[in-house]
């Protein structure tokens with residue numbers, strides 16, 4: 001079993017001083033830091049291996065193609081699905097756009113797109129556009145006063161509405177809440193409702209087994225799970241995935257092209273026109289291999305221990321209110337301090353070298369529902385340690401002293 005605390009030394013960014021301070025990085029929900037192994041893959045790819053994929057007979061092109069396709073295998077194994085069910089995209093946002101566009105074909109006879117109140121704008125706006133195109137309407141699952149998904153009322157709502165699609169995050173980027181998606185998926189299955197799970201936040205922390213989960217689609221971004229920016233993908237149950245219409249067109253996704261018309265390849269290729277982000281895909285698979293080498297239970301326990309410590313120290317500060325579900329959480333604390341503006345506190349925290357996010361976290365409808373105009377969000381990953389928490393709490397107390 002790995003000693004999780006030792007893994008921090010694999011991340012070169014923690015040797016860097018920011019504005020003269022050692023980095024206290026508590027913004028992993030925005031993007032995760034990258035281990036040296038992932039950085040090396042990108043450097044080596046461009047310095048020693050660069051070639052286009054699926055195009056050349058020459059050695060470098062064949063090698064690049066093999067590594068690009070092997071990356072698909074790695075992701076598929078990690079998610080416990082088959083490699084032809086994995087499509088590479090530029091990230092969760094593009095994956096959700098692809099699905100919102102493609103799934104509109106299945107709206108015949110059903111007019112509801114069901115979302116949760118916790119969704120990131122990337123899982124709202126593409127559906128709004130789909131609704132405009134199809135005449136469908138968007139409905140929102142109910143939330144309790146504590147800012148937690150109301151499961152019994154949600155199940156009832158699914159049964160009543162018989163939606164065409166349910167699209168919901170496995171974990172909230174703003175509050176960290178882990179949503180009870182298993183019973184929701186089960187309820188949807190019985191009604192023929194298509195389930196889309198936004199795994200942008202959960203991939204790193206929960207490492208879901210998608211066959212066990214039973215969802216129809218699952219979207220993710222590499223950069224939230226130790227990989228590079230600009231790459232991500234989606235899983236789709238093959239018969240559903242392959243039935244989706246093409247989303248973008250161009251070279252490599254075609255079977256035949258004539259000036260009169262064209263025919264397309266099957267999934268996943270039909271969704272991957274043009275030259276892909278080859279180094280990004282390969283580096284992402286390196287990130288996944290890095291994660292696979294870590295004991296999943298130990299990683300989860302370590303993150304949860306840090307989260308409890310952070311929560312305990314934070315809630316001991318008079319005037320702090322923590323929002324969301326602290327019992328089922330991927331390691332995010334979203335909080336307010338009295339009536340102070342989140343922007344002011346985050347700016348002060350930055351002056352102590354503490355990186356947090358403030359604002360609405362791309363979840364304006366959730367903020368409106370909770371009656372907030374924003375929060376300060378500290379988000380953890382396994383490369384954080386107790387020292388980060390102590391530095392954050394000390395900086396917060398010092399910032400409060402300045403404000404009060």
Ligand SMILES: Cc1ncc(COP(=O)(O)O)c(C=O)c1O
Pocket residue numbers: 029030090091092093094120122123169171172173198200201221
């Ligand atoms: C829950 C959730 N969904 C979707 C996204 C969009 O991801 P990306 O910006 O990588 O496309 C994010 C990014 O913060 C997110 O947290």
